[in-house]
Amino acid sequence: MAEMTYRTKVELGVTVACLVIGGFLTYEALQIPAEHEELIGSRTVPLFIAVLIMALGVLISVVTMFEEKNGEDEDEIPAEDEYGFADSDVIRVFQVIGCGVAYIAMFWAFGYLISTLIALFLMLLAFGNRRWRPLILMPLIGTVVYEFVFMGLMGLYDPAGALVDLSALSSLISGN
């Protein structure tokens, strides 16, 4: 078999992803209790959709390989900028998501105020900021603004951190 084009490799990956996700959803759908008295119950639609995802996922690879065999997709890749993961910057992806994960963890531990402050600092770092003045001032000012708008004006629930309770400071800023 001739070497696969980049598109075919990506599409095979898509098929695998569809099979894995569809398989997991099929398993989850089978955990839904079935009502024997009803032909169509709670699990019918999710199960049908999960199986269809797997079937169509396989179809993607079948169509792509058919097209490759007939030489129909040879010149496509250069025209498409964002297709595939060849120019993906995995570190950047992890940095952004890592900031989100850190935000969630710190929200639990220290509450909204500190989690916003640290997540903003980390995001500025992730976006390549290295000058210390914006790195310190922007998170400080941003945190005060976010606390005032979301907790003060919009009146959202602002739970105390499980490890450190800064409710008094939060209340001072938000005015609640």
Add this chain to the structure above:
Amino acid sequence: MLDLIAGFTNLFSDLQALFFVFFGAFIGIVFGALPGLTASAAIAMLLPLSFHLGPLPALAFLYVIGKSGRYGGSIAAILFNTPGTTASAATMLDGYPMSQRGESGKALKTAAVASMVGDYTGELILIFGAVFVASYTKTFGPTEYFSIYVMAFVVIGSVVGKSVIKGIISTLFGAIAAMVGLDIINNTPRLTMGFNELEEGLALVPLLIGVFVISEIIIQAEKLAKSHLSEMGETEERRPDADHLTWAEFKRCVPLMIRSSLIGSFIGMMPGLGSSVACFVAYGEEKRRSEEPEKWGTGIVEGIAAPESANNAVSGPSMIPLLSLGIPGSTIAAILIGVFLIHGIQVGPQIFDNPFSRELIYSLFAAGLLGIAAYGAMGYFLGPHIGRLIALLPTKYLYPFIFLTAVAASYSTRASVLDVAVALIFGVIGYGMRRTEFSAAAFVIAFVLAKNMEEAFRQALLLSDNGLMIFVTEPVSAAFLAVGFSIMIWRSISHMRHKKRQKNGG
């Protein structure tokens, strides 16, 4: 007409709603002009704010953002050679060359005028079309509705992207995400993976923020080293005399704007076919009709007027399926369904029967008409200044704040950190979808519709003596299914033909 006058009276007696019409016009232009961010992203982040407003200010705010965001996209296309939204991709072809010649002011004014003409055409078609269509769809029951939902899924999935199969899979992913939580009929927990918190289901806001905002932030983080917002296309020497759209140029563009507006309106009525399709269809058609097609792409006002009229004309008619059938024709319409429901208003043909919701809808139409004038005036007089201000905003400072706003907006939906986690997960999923040509729009629309579809399906089967055959023996239901699957087959065949032509070098 009397309803519309009453709508204007209602709008002008509500100062908060008036404020949010103008604020929405401004916000939409700014977000639309920021390359990468779209009106949908702005709406996703500002949706929680609308929970604190009354129904009219909330709906007017988000509706006007959707309209002005499409115009805002043209600012980035003309000044930065980067479409702020996919809807302005065609505007770039002539807008950027004009900027390079020092005519950015003229280009932006043409875009503002054309967007207004297109949007007013679409809005008028919406106002008269929605009531007309709704009068026919009032008698539909669950059988017809199920078929309409299936048709919408299949049509949206088929037309929304490059691949029919991936479009359909996108709708299936959206549909199954909507199944998470308690079963609507018998309260059985489904797909909760053992998490009690998921029994309430996935909320729309974190999901929207994930696929539209977080995924974009990831992409911007990747692009950071490669591009810079401040790379404006303007030459150093701007020509003030070329900053004005002359009367002769305007007159030349009028017939073209009307034709493109009608093309955009027609495309807008079809679920899934959005502004990005309309702008290229109108551009292609007007270039074909032109006596000097060779000038298109070199920087002429007609090349801006055609796509801008068409992409904004989509906005109004895309609401017709929403108001007459309860089916959103676009992502923004899908989000508006959520806002209607929050305020206890059931979207569908009955919306015109209830005096309260009828008045609200006509007030929303009035807000739309006022919003068009607002963003048109802002764009005409302030467009170049807004563009230059945006060029000064460094991505490395802007996107960290957008990220924090996005996570705060996710949290604010239900004051739950789980929703922040959901937004992050869907951010990664959205990123993967963009990289592999899946459709975020189809995903979101299906998410909004899936529960209603399942409910209609199960109700129809309870009514049926003939099992699943009810959907093909009822003539209206069968007709909708036939339309949906015909479009899917037509799209698949045209896709195969396109590939064959490519292979043969045609």
